[in-house]
Amino acid sequence: MSNKTFTEKDVAILAKNKNVKAVSMKGITYTDEFKRIFIIENEKGKFPREIFEENGFDIDIVGIKRAKSSGSRWRAAYRNEGICGLNDARNANTGRPRVRELSADERCERLKAQINLLKAENELLKKIDILERRLISKK
Known part of the structure; x- marks a missing residue:
């Protein structure tokens, strides 16, 4: 996670982007669709900055370091697990066993x-x- 925190104005701007699932003062959760687009465009030779800007992100708000590190993380997940590695699994499995009868x-x-x-x-x-x-x- 980046050391950069977002202002309330930055959070409001980022929340309006269709490629953002959730945003807080400390981080951005991108949609699975954006991650797929990123991988496809990156394999065509585009740089992370270009891909983020083409998809409506202000790189000054997001930060070039965050864009590059997100891209690196997604490429590694794609190499290891394929397209399924890009899916956000946090909502699907909390790791807690069912309590109900x-x-x-x-x-x-x-x-x-x-x-x-x-x-x-x-x-x-x-x-x-x-x-x-x-x-x-x-x-």
Whole structure:
């Protein structure tokens, strides 16, 4: 995160941009679509500054360092995980387990899924056992 903080005026200007999902005094959350556009344009040879300016950002407000570091982070995520690496997963999974009680139907479905998983696991172990026996008998 950059050391630069935004003024209330900067936050208001950035919030109006369609490529901004959220903005605070300390940071900007960009839309997934903007990240995809950035990767496509960057692969065509455009610099981060050009891409940000073409998409309605005032580079003096955002800061060239922030634009470059965001671009570096997105390129690394794209290289490692593909297009899915650009998606903001913070809203999807908080990492906290569910606290609410499951209904009888939900418990039943969960147990059925667990049984199916265990059956598949047993089948896999049986196949491995058969293959190992074949290898031993060939020796």
